[in-house]
Amino acid sequence: xxxxxxLDSHVSVSEGTPVLLRCxxxxxxxxxxxxxxxxPNKGLQLLLKYTSAATLVKGINxxxxxxxxxxxxxxxxxxxxxxxxxxxxxxxVSDPNFNKFYFGSGTKLNVKP
Amino acid sequence: EAQVTQNPRYLITVTxxxxxxxxxxxxxxxxxxxxxxxxxxxxxxxxxxxNVEVTDKGDVPEGYKVSRKxxxxxPLILESPSPNQTSLYFCASSLSAVSNQPQHFGDGxxxxxx
Numbered sequence: 021x022x023x024x025x026x027l028d029s030h031v032s033v034s035e036g037t038p039v040l041l042r043c044x045x046x047x048x049x050x051x052x053x054x055x056x057x058x059x060p061n062k063g064l065q066l067l068l069k070y071t072s073a074a075t076l077v078k079g080i081n082x083x084x085x086x087x088x089x090x091x092x093x094x095x096x097x098x099x100x101x102x103x104x105x106x107x108x109x110x111x112x113v114s115d116p117n118f119n120k121f122y123f124g125s126g127t128k129l130n131v132k133p
Numbered sequence: 134e135a136q137v138t139q140n141p142r143y144l145i146t147v148t149x150x151x152x153x154x155x156x157x158x159x160x161x162x163x164x165x166x167x168x169x170x171x172x173x174x175x176x177x178x179x180x181x182x183x184n185v186e187v188t189d190k191g192d193v194p195e196g197y198k199v200s201r202k203x204x205x206x207x208p209l210i211l212e213s214p215s216p217n218q219t220s221l222y223f224c225a226s227s228l229s230a231v232s233n234q235p236q237h238f239g240d241g242x243x244x245x246x247x
Contacts, residue, residue: 029173052233063137063223063238064176071233110175119183119230120191121166123175 022047022113026124034132039098041127043111046092053094054112055085058126064110070094081105106131135160139224139239146214147247154209154242156224162237164230165207166191167199169220170241176223182207183230214246 027042045051052071056064068079075087085096094111111124137158146152158165166181168191178191182201196218198210207226211218221243225236 024175026175054235056238061240063240064225064236065238066235069233069235114233119164119181119189121178121236122192123168123177125173125175 022051022115022120022122024111024113024122024124026109026111026127028127029125030128030130032130032132033101035103036100039096039101039105039129041096041109041111041129043094043096043124044092045094045111045113047113049116052114053085053087054114054121055079055083055094055096056110056112058108058110060107067096067109101129101131103131103133105129135237137224137226137237137239139222139242141242142240143243145245145247148215149213152211152214152244154211154222154224154244156207156209156239157205158207158224158226158237159205160226160228160237161204162226162228163204164227164234164236165201166225166236167197167207167209168223168225169193169218170223171220179209179222181230211244214244216246219244219246 023046025044054069055067058064068077070087078084167179168176177193180199182188224239227236228234
């Protein structure tokens, strides 16, 4: 069975400092993993996805994530936070057939001026 | 513009009164899915559809129905809504399930069942 745990429900950083959003997964198979972002009153937008190619995945808006099989982690990072990064972020794992998707409970990122 | 459109965006209704939330995509996507979002739980998948006339249950299908008669439309039906179905609902689509394409999400429908 697949599942995702996002280790922090809220993260607060100052503008210009690094961002780290943590995600651990559980999967019976080689997983496909995604990070999505949700801005207030909006749908979700894909940031990046891992599909068993390079373990370091680069996404949009300067975000990247590293797949670590030994740690079953897929943490999202950004070197320098911007005010526009304030949003909720979801880590997602899919089943092997890519039919069903399992979302983490979300991490709300607050960026202070 | 490529988009997933949900209607209505907001609805307040009463227990037992049948309702339908429509979802339409203009990208010729094969795969479509419905999710509900509840605080602290993230998104949970209700139903999905691999293609026209092919639907299957997600993790929380109880109390919901779907149909996929046309490729672009994937309505969510609540035959007899109850207060525990008060939630924020999202429709999503992707090019093809087998190719692991990213999902495109609508802007959501907030349902309140009194």
